[in-house]
Amino acid sequence: SFVLTQPPSVSVAPGQTARITCGGINIGRKSVHWYQQRPGQAPVLVLYHDTGRPSGIPERLSGFNFGNTATLTISRVEAGDEADYYCQVWDSSGHLVVFGGGTKLTVL
Amino acid sequence: QVRLQESGPGLVRPSETLSLTCTVSGGSIDGYYWSWIRQPSGKGLDWIGYVSYSGRTDYNPSLKSRLTISVDISKNQFSLKLTSVTAADTAVYYCARQYGGDPTTSSNWFDPWGQGTLVTVSS
Numbered sequence: 001s002f003v004l005t006q007p008p009s010v011s012v013a014p015g016q017t018a019r020i021t022c023g024g025i026n027i028g029r030k031s032v033h034w035y036q037q038r039p040g041q042a043p044v045l046v047l048y049h050d051t052g053r054p055s056g057i058p059e060r061l062s063g064f065n066f067g068n069t070a071t072l073t074i075s076r077v078e079a080g081d082e083a084d085y086y087c088q089v090w091d092s093s094g095h096l097v098v099f100g101g102g103t104k105l106t107v108l
Numbered sequence: 109q110v111r112l113q114e115s116g117p118g119l120v121r122p123s124e125t126l127s128l129t130c131t132v133s134g135g136s137i138d139g140y141y142w143s144w145i146r147q148p149s150g151k152g153l154d155w156i157g158y159v160s161y162s163g164r165t166d167y168n169p170s171l172k173s174r175l176t177i178s179v180d181i182s183k184n185q186f187s188l189k190l191t192s193v194t195a196a197d198t199a200v201y202y203c204a205r206q207y208g209g210d211p212t213t214s215s216n217w218f219d220p221w222g223q224g225t226l227v228t229v230s231s
Binding site for chain 2: 041043044049054086092099100102
């Protein structure tokens with residue numbers, strides 16, 4: 001089945017830019033969706049179809065997907081962005097939803 | 109605004125059946141696909157399976173032999189039954205609505221999610 005690889009952790013200072021990657025073979029050919037999960041809370045969709053932002057998600061969050069890597073970029077990082085972030089693809093051929101292992105974003 | 113709420117026993121004995129229900133409020137279950145997703149403590153997300161408003165299902169191959177997901181449109185609910193549970197099935201279980209069209213041909217994503225319910229498998 002399709003495997004998504006995320007770095008376990010990313011650290012960034014407030015006001016800086018965080019980039020969270022999601023690697024997979026030819027992931028650029030798939031749609032990637034991203035979720036934010038704050039401690040003790042349920043995941044929340046932050047990006048869909050690589051770049052789409054649901055209502056209420058700030059423009060500081062953006063996405064890019066090409067080749068073997070999809071990237072979630074968070075600009076002007078705030079303390080409230082500290083959370084786990086998961087990428088997800090839909091592997092219809094394998095009847096499977098695949099999540100990345102998650103990346104813990106720490107705001108220094 | 110659609111809200112989802114999971115309910116069911118928090119403790120299940122090994123080898124028994126785990127049963128959970130997701131109640132949808134603020135919107136209709138009709139016309140959508142609905143999923144169950146779980147998360148062991150301190151670990152990542154694991155998709156369990158989905159059911160459509162018409163009862164069509166698809167399951168994670170690793171759970172398929174033990175799993176049944178069903179829908180009750182009249183109650184605006186869908187349910188999960190997982191048989192022969194072991195400690196490895198201990199997790200927070202989430203229900204979620206799927207978006208993106210027919211999942212056999214289109215990429216789907218999950219929004220919104222329920223708050224989750226912890227199920228512990230222990231004697």
